[in-house]
Amino acid sequence: xxxxxxxxxxxxxxxxxxxxxxxxxxxxxxxxxxxxxxxxxxxxxxxxxxxxxxxxxxxxxxxxxxxxxxxxxxxxxxxxxxxxxxxxxxxxxxxxxxxxxxxxxxxxxxxxxxxxxxxxxxxxxxxxxxxxxxxxxxxxxxxxxxxxxxxxxxxxxxxxxxxxxxxxxxxxxxxxxxxxxxxxxxxxxxxxxxxxxxxxxxxxxxxxxxxxxxxxxxxxxxxxxxxxxxxxxx
Amino acid sequence: xxxxxxxxxxxxxxxxxxxxxxxxxxxxxxxxxxxxxxxxxxxxxxxxxxxxxxxxxxxxxxxxxxxxxxxxxxxxxxxxxxxxxxxxxxxxxxxxxxxxxxxxxxxxxxxxxxxxxxxxxxxxxxxxxxxxxxxxxxxxxxxxxxxxxxxxxxxxxxxxxxxxxxxxxxxxxxxxxxxxxxxxxxxxxxxxxxxxxxxxxxxxxxxxxxxxxxxxxxxxxxxxxxxxxxxxxxxxxxxxxxxxxxxxxxxxxxxxxxxxxxxxxxxxxxxxxxxxxxxxxxxxxxxxxxxxxxxxxxxxxxxxxxxxxxxxxxxxxxxxxxx
Numbered sequence: 001x002x003x004x005x006x007x008x009x010x011x012x013x014x015x016x017x018x019x020x021x022x023x024x025x026x027x028x029x030x031x032x033x034x035x036x037x038x039x040x041x042x043x044x045x046x047x048x049x050x051x052x053x054x055x056x057x058x059x060x061x062x063x064x065x066x067x068x069x070x071x072x073x074x075x076x077x078x079x080x081x082x083x084x085x086x087x088x089x090x091x092x093x094x095x096x097x098x099x100x101x102x103x104x105x106x107x108x109x110x111x112x113x114x115x116x117x118x119x120x121x122x123x124x125x126x127x128x129x130x131x132x133x134x135x136x137x138x139x140x141x142x143x144x145x146x147x148x149x150x151x152x153x154x155x156x157x158x159x160x161x162x163x164x165x166x167x168x169x170x171x172x173x174x175x176x177x178x179x180x181x182x183x184x185x186x187x188x189x190x191x192x193x194x195x196x197x198x199x200x201x202x203x204x205x206x207x208x209x210x211x212x213x214x215x216x217x218x219x220x221x222x223x224x225x226x227x228x229x230x231x232x233x234x
Numbered sequence: 235x236x237x238x239x240x241x242x243x244x245x246x247x248x249x250x251x252x253x254x255x256x257x258x259x260x261x262x263x264x265x266x267x268x269x270x271x272x273x274x275x276x277x278x279x280x281x282x283x284x285x286x287x288x289x290x291x292x293x294x295x296x297x298x299x300x301x302x303x304x305x306x307x308x309x310x311x312x313x314x315x316x317x318x319x320x321x322x323x324x325x326x327x328x329x330x331x332x333x334x335x336x337x338x339x340x341x342x343x344x345x346x347x348x349x350x351x352x353x354x355x356x357x358x359x360x361x362x363x364x365x366x367x368x369x370x371x372x373x374x375x376x377x378x379x380x381x382x383x384x385x386x387x388x389x390x391x392x393x394x395x396x397x398x399x400x401x402x403x404x405x406x407x408x409x410x411x412x413x414x415x416x417x418x419x420x421x422x423x424x425x426x427x428x429x430x431x432x433x434x435x436x437x438x439x440x441x442x443x444x445x446x447x448x449x450x451x452x453x454x455x456x457x458x459x460x461x462x463x464x465x466x467x468x469x470x471x472x473x474x475x476x477x478x479x480x481x482x483x484x485x486x487x488x489x490x491x492x493x494x495x496x497x498x499x500x501x502x503x504x505x506x507x508x509x510x511x512x513x514x515x516x517x518x519x520x521x522x523x524x525x526x527x528x529x530x531x532x533x534x535x536x537x538x539x540x541x542x543x544x545x546x547x548x549x550x551x552x553x554x555x556x557x
Contacts, residue, residue: 050433074439086434088427098420099427103439150439 001026001185002047002154007056009039009046016042018209019056024154029176029186031196031217033230034206040189041083043206044156047187048080049073060154075103079152083159083189085143089132093123096131096142100149109149116145119175137168144175154185161192173199193230197221205230240518242391247514248507253398253467255506256405260460261483262490262498263412264327264453270429270493271449274343277350278330280480281357282454286323286461287471288361290315291374298377308379312400316462323458326357327450336443361473373472376465401463408459409499412452416495425449429493482509489537491547500548508533 002024009017017039024030032040045051047058049070058065060076068076088096097116101109117124120141126134131142140160147155157176161169169192177199180186190196197203197217205213205226213220220226227233261283268276293315297303303311334353338346365372382397416422427435428445436442464479465471486505490497512529524532544550 048437050436069441070433070436071439071441074437080437082434082437086431086437088430088434090430091423091426095423095426099423099435099438099440102420102424146438 001061002187003059003062004043004047005057005059007043007046007058008054009042009051010054011042016209017046017053020206020209020211021056022204022211022214024185024187026185027180027183028202029180029188029200031188031190031193031200031203032206033190033193033196033203033220033226035229036191037208038206039209040206041158042209044080044082044158044187044189047073047156048078050080071103074150077151077153078156079147079150079154080156081143081147081158081160083162085136085139087131087134087139087142087146089130091131092127093129093131093134093142094127096146097123097127097149100146103150112149112151116148119148119178120145136163137165137172140164140168140172141175144172144179148179148184152184154187155179156187156189158189159191160188161190161195169195193226194221236518239391240515242389243514245389245392247510249392249394249398250514251507251510252503253401253506254510255503256402256409257460257464257467257479257502258483258486258506259409259499259502260405260456260463261479262487262502263409263495264457265484266487266490266492266495266498267425267449267453269487270495271425271432271446272335273493274335274346275350275484276327276330276335276450276453277347277480278334278353278357279327279453279457280476280483281354281361282323282327282330283457283461283464283480284361284471284473284476285326285357286319286458287465287475288365288374288461288473289322289458290319290462290465291376291471293318294377295369295374303377303379308381309400311379312382312404312462312466316404316459319458319462320455321458323461324451324455327454327457328447331447331450336446358473358476365473373470376469376471378469382466397466401467404459404463408456412456412495413499415452421445421448425452485534485537489540489547491550494547494549497547497549504548505533505537508536 004020004022006019006021007017008019020043032043034040042051046053049068060078065073088099097113122138123141123145126138134142144160160172160176164172173195176186176188188196188200197220200217202215203217203220204211213223213226264279264282265276268274294303297311330353334349335346338349362372382400383395385393385395387393416425424440425445425448427438428440428442432442482505483502486501487498489504490501509529512532513526516528516532517525
């Protein structure tokens, strides 16, 4: 489905991604692991069009996304839930969800909204509330719910567990799996490697802008290097 | 002190203040909406307002010259003039953004500001040039329409002209319309989303540049409407007429909380009322020591006081951003 080929991205003179290549197949959950500054967020931002690569290409079902603006990429079926959730604080919960469906004008919107509310009943209770007043966990639910409204075929999730209590993290990851079971392909960026590897089928490990390791999630979870560097084993 | 007089003039002063306030509010919307999406003060907005006033006067003068002014209903004529003035100012604002601001989007903040001041001078002199060639005059007077000048006397000290009512009704309709547009329509919500976070808005599939153009279109149209209403209410316009109302409307936007749409409306009304009350009451209350010419000093002193205690403006954002 997604084919990333030799992607080079720069921030000014800083070479942030040094030629990474990876694939995500239809229906998979793939995780990108790595430390702060390894290039995980940069990768997602490039995929969603917020950053332009200097070299390399991204193919979605064989068609290049080169030069497409972020709003064009949404139309092609990729939705990005950015790091830090980035909900619209001054809009209500309902308005945030409506913005998720901005590209759509079909009759299924109301139905999909009910589906999002079924996944996150808390959002339904708070739909008239200004989103900036939600708790961190609720904001993450809103960010994911909002993204689902675009009916993505590929969902890019950037650190959905960041800053959340463990019980909430578990809930969010269960939701991510449920979304995946409904047919949405997922590319998951996480610092919480243990959690990410437990739901992903495959994973890639990024180190300073390059892919250092890749493989099935179970293999990565068993890899001594990964265990030492990302799973907190001595 | 003449208390019956002080109380007697109150309704008239209130009315004058409201009219002035609505005018400021309509202009202030253009400043605040553009600031909301770009964090940039469009100093050319006062000229967008003036162009609306000139488009209005040109249409009315043309109708008058053709002898058509008194044939149609004055309300219909005004409606058409208002809509055309809004269209002209709105499109001009969009063009100005496209030509003078968008190419500078990534530049340091001072640069588009200077560009805006340049556009302001350019438009002033362009209007002056065109009118000088076309009419051999650039101080123009809005043609009078008899129906609009009918005055109804309610009390000894309050009489209301039809045109004042028209200005109030038109302003209210436009403010209400804008409020509904911004809060109830998908496009309005998208504009607010872009104002809050452009990158994330683009991730929703919102074309950010299109929303910015739309913001200039709407803000410009409100400014153009204010221009036409200004001409109808106060009659005399010239290419430099926009400076003072523009500056005051900008102040009103800051007073309400720059970037905040209801704030611009409130700020405009507060400023208009302060000014009208100062103009009428200062000399009465001080036994003539301070005349009406002190109205701006009075109004702006109060503004400064408000801003000292509420630096973000009356309705400035207080939503705390969570990490």
